[in-house]
Amino acid sequence: MITTVQQHILQQQQDMLKATGREATGTFSWLLSGITLAAKMVEAKIRSAGLIDVLGAFGAENVQGEQQQKLDVYANQALLHCLGLRDSVAALVSEEDEEPVTFNRDPETGKYIIVFDPLDGSSNIDVNVNVGTIFSVLRRLPPEHGTLEESILQHGFRQVAAGYVLYGPSTVLVYTTGNGVYGFTLDPAIGAFVLSNERMQMPEQGSYYSVNEANAASWPEGYRAYLEMLRTGGLGREYSSRYIGSLVADFHRTLLKGGVFLYPPTSKQPKGKLRLLYEANPLAFIAEQAGGVATTGVGRILDIKPEGIHQRTPFCVGSKREMEALRAEPVW
Ligand code: AHG
Ligand code: MN
Ligand code: MN
Ligand code: MN
Numbered sequence: 001m002i003t004t005v006q007q008h009i010l011q012q013q014q015d016m017l018k019a020t021g022r023e024a025t026g027t028f029s030w031l032l033s034g035i036t037l038a039a040k041m042v043e044a045k046i047r048s049a050g051l052i053d054v055l056g057a058f059g060a061e062n063v064q065g066e067q068q069q070k071l072d073v074y075a076n077q078a079l080l081h082c083l084g085l086r087d088s089v090a091a092l093v094s095e096e097d098e099e100p101v102t103f104n105r106d107p108e109t110g111k112y113i114i115v116f117d118p119l120d121g122s123s124n125i126d127v128n129v130n131v132g133t134i135f136s137v138l139r140r141l142p143p144e145h146g147t148l149e150e151s152i153l154q155h156g157f158r159q160v161a162a163g164y165v166l167y168g169p170s171t172v173l174v175y176t177t178g179n180g181v182y183g184f185t186l187d188p189a190i191g192a193f194v195l196s197n198e199r200m201q202m203p204e205q206g207s208y209y210s211v212n213e214a215n216a217a218s219w220p221e222g223y224r225a226y227l228e229m230l231r232t233g234g235l236g237r238e239y240s241s242r243y244i245g246s247l248v249a250d251f252h253r254t255l256l257k258g259g260v261f262l263y264p265p266t267s268k269q270p271k272g273k274l275r276l277l278y279e280a281n282p283l284a285f286i287a288e289q290a291g292g293v294a295t296t297g298v299g300r301i302l303d304i305k306p307e308g309i310h311q312r313t314p315f316c317v318g319s320k321r322e323m324e325a326l327r328a329e330p331v332w
Pocket of ligand 2: 064066
């Protein structure tokens, strides 16, 4: 019999209730249904993108200084709408919005903060290459412990859930609530995400490295030395290069096949290009839950104390073997 993501999350909560005695509330599954509904809305648009007016630039610049694509805007509106209706949501933080969207809900009801990259890999939309959605869930701090703003800027290790949707040959949802990583495939016949991967584990070592080598001249020296070490058999095997330019797609391959993904500091982006709250943190949570490692090249991603909702970070994520070697190399 099939297991849908809703059934799975309720089962996880019952297991948690049994294991911890902690009252598991159904609000989280209701919350997740907001994400899956928005994902299905985005998926429907992507499937027929060439036939409807969703390709190309929207004609505005976002807070990142990027030209927004029409699908960036649509995906953002879909998530804001579907999640805003859930009364367990206290705030929504999006790559596409300069400030958090807050809902004046009392802390007893508005318990969760959802941080998301509504459409990741926008530069690939018009050439029909995989794009994705990334999300991270934080619990609001009790008022005596912190404000809503402080609740949004919690360390990555405080995430209660994280996941992504990858719109590709099939549409997959991968998520963790801290109790392993689970994959679901959208079954178009019934319009539901159905369990397809239990307790996903990243291989101890892979045979791919994934990095935009056009930036190599401006990386800190250690990264060039590290990649040369991989290329010349330093880890005892041959490597191939794979770089899709959609973080979710490059990450999903690394989760399934192992290896390493790197976005080092560059002269254009000295603090790294990828965003901590809605790209690095959620994927780092998933990577660690699957037995992988995620760092800035020096320290653990999940240990960073965020200072701003759009702050950037160098991002290195992958199998234990490749990441141990990266840590050993002085990458600065
Ligand atoms: P987004 O489309 O959400 O702005 O993210 C784009 C990111 C990420 O998807 C990818 O890994 C990276 O940009 C690619 O950057 P380069 O083109 O500089 O390699
Ligand atoms: Mn963007
Ligand atoms: Mn992105
Ligand atoms: Mn994006």
